[in-house]
Amino acid sequence: MSETPAADIYDLAVIGGGVNGCGIARDAAGRGARVLLLEQGDLASGTSSASTKLIHGGLRYLEHHAFALVRESLIERERLWAIAPHIIHPMRFVLPWTKGLRPRWMLRLGLFLYDHIGGRRALPATEAIDLRRHGAGKALKPGFGPAYCYSDGWVDDARLVLLNARDAADRGADVRTRTAVVRLERDEGLWHIQTRTTQGAEQPYRARAVVNATGPAVLDLLDRAHRPTDRHIRLVRGSHIVVPRLFDHDHAYFFQLPDGRIFFAIPYERDFTLIGTTDRDHQGGLDHVVPSDEEIAYLCAAANRYFARPIAPADVLWSYAGVRPLVDDGSGRPEAATRGYRLDIDGAPGEAPLLSVFGGKITTYRHLAAEAVEQLKPYLPALQGSDWTADSPLPGGDFPMTGLAELTAGLARDYAFLTPATLDRIARAYGTQARVWLGDATDPSGLGLDFGHGLSEAEVRHMMTREWAQTSEDILWRRSKIGLRLNREQVERLESWLEERA
Template sequence: MTDTPAPYDVIVVGGGVNGAGVARDAAGRGARVLLIEADDLAEGTSSKSTKLIHGGLRYLEHYEFGLVREALKEREILWGIAPHIIRPLRFVLPHRPGLRPRWLLRLGLFLYDHIGGRKKLPATRSIDLRHHDAGGPLQPQYVKGFEYSDGWVDDARLVTLNARDAADRGARVRTRTRAEMLRCEDGLWVVDARDDQGHQYRFTGRSVVNAAGPAVLDLLKRADAEPDHQMRLVRGSHIVVRRIFEHDYAYFFQLPDGRIFFAIPYERDFTLIGTTDQDHEGPASEAKASDEEIAYLCEGASLYFRMPVTPADVVWTYSGVRPLIEDGSGRPEAATRGYRIDLDMTEGAPLLTIYGGKITSYRHVAEEAVNELSGHIDALSGKRWTGRSSLPGGNFPTDGVAALKAEYKLAHPFLAAPTIDRIARAYGTDARRWLAGADDWAALGGEIAHGLSVAELRWMVTREWARTTDDILWRRSKLGLHFTTEEVARLAEQTERLVSEARSADPEYFDGLVNG
């Protein structure tokens, strides 16, 4: 069993977006921080969202004006600190006769434009779908609609970059390490943990942040603490099909049962359709799109698109479990997407628990959480900073992606345009560090497949805690949609080699006991 040499100021349990956000914020305020995650970063809910930074237009129907306002304020803040992984997206909302009337949609969009301090994003406008690019793929009965703004995010990379920034500011990050038992002794939290190799660890800390997402109540049990809220686990499933429209607009569709769903351009060659809302039983890790959910999304899409979408068209599905605060709502989609932060003092040692929340609000949630702790942890300064400091690779203007891609094309002409686009949007300016003057694939250690080089893979392993092909293909990138079985096997060999080399060169990084 390994003991840390001195207590941490903050031990964060949970490597999703809230946990990584808290670790980043606390480390940047001067605290000694440990982040532990039972699996990979963002392996759960935080990599299985609809990939949107948005206010939640439909939440206005449930009178959650405060939640929508807060999220809308965060949209442009997050775009400003991470313009590589976040970008504006224009949505088209067709009016469907017999459902919500046009005046109600226009009123909702007017509020959406004005309650959140929108500055850079373009405003809503009414459109005639007969003369709009987004109208072509739709059935001819859809004539009128609206076009409005929200944002797209690479959700898993958002988590990784928050953890990377936390580590760069002094935090220690341990993935694949489960907190098995938490108890208070002499005014300190003692956390007994075990990694995926069976090694046991004991960490001590002046405070603990429970950011375990769907496992938030389970972690409280391990800490012998009583929850302040009950949770409702709701499964959201998505399907991915081959691209069914050529333009870059996304769609916001209404369904006859009152629900809504999105159809979004995805990874160049695909369309992402989702999401469902189903109460989930069992472990979150076992969440899977049911045949009924797949059929529901296909039928919904077929109500709008000229080209029917069938289950046979689905090339991939994923499902995430949202930990929502139980508020007595009947239908899952009506349950609040709000959050609660509760601070419990046990023998003078703070245990802060984050209940609920949504990806768009993560930075604000983290800031509130650290503010709560700052009154009890001397090492934490009270200065708010995360809304002004870019995430790794995001130190360029919000309109600077095109210039960055042009720079990479000029410096590395052997890279294909889709690869340059992916690299710029995944790493921003940080790609300069591993591209490092390369003038051919050999200088990057060779191409594994689909523009993924050995140099990029090494960066993922040594700087982003990637250990497996799933980490690489489905979270650090979305290249899993492109890789064949043979290419995955080739990637597995390279990954095993690089992980072994990195562990030999810097074993403490893999133990998570020092910075990456």
């Protein structure tokens, strides 16, 4: 092949626009590398937007003796809250003791470890409560008494991915969505990457190193690159349902079930309750992952064991599922499989490396990214410095971790024409970046068309120009969750507006 001009060569090509891929792209771009990020769909369109929306240590992993993973996750919990206090906030979880399931001593011991092994500082400690007197008991069936209240965090998972990509781009990364890798081969010290967009346009790229952060498709990409591995992954599907609000307070619940599994019930988007998750080995394809009827019925039945108000599949307003690519550690049950990660590098010294990411969980994505970039440093002289992302705010997160209420109050003062619900949503999505698109508007007309429930033309334009949104699904279900509120006519109006500008 003819010699490639250095200006046309990327230091690092990251394949996969989920949380791990975008985290690695951000870290590497911030250390001086010329980065290309390729995603075949929309950012966070796979597993990374189908989580339980938690930044947590994983209390249940303690009984599988995953102490190192839990400790790492707990350390990351407050770090992530500090760098993204708009999209991450603390939440108190109520764990009722249920007769015949895990004994009280086990719950107390697990929560003691949870409070102490991860360097908890800002989050409140665990406390024992009595559901016969605590407000969280009112929504439950009679008979529940002793319980524990502990801390973890909530996250807008899709926006976490998006903000990592945005920060990577602001630091010079080239982010290409809806661009699939169709061929990947190593030649003359470089990776040659052939891509195809959803419109059919083909484009070659070259890079000194590649990161395979394709999640459930990690082995498929290795096959296409003709790089065999003895690593195995276990595809586990986690499903969730959203129903009308089952309780009128801001605590979440952590419930046990007789089959040994657990599930969460979480306040969601002010008016709803999120219930999940299941753990099922996934055998199907990855293009359109949805909960099975059996999983939806299972989650409804689980909720009905605890809540006074029963729910049925007909009450489900929205459901979603994601496939977790877990490291196959030989566990018999899918819920027991490790949520840890492995990083494998294929490439001898002087050879273009291919780093593949196996496993992981959303809470540890930043630590995973820093470790991945450290492993690439011997191959890429452009990578300078050490881990920097633990203290650098994500876009919009440059305010104190306990300052969301003050930020929201400032927006309410300056944009008094917006409803409290819309102001709350905007503050939690954009943080200090909200004013970038709210601008000097003094009334609703200053934001252009209103698509319903506070979604304005100005906001949609911002999503398109700064957040890579192209379709109504991108806007309504990943950049926001306004899809839960819009009717068919309102969705069609948005889609017509987008078509006119395509």
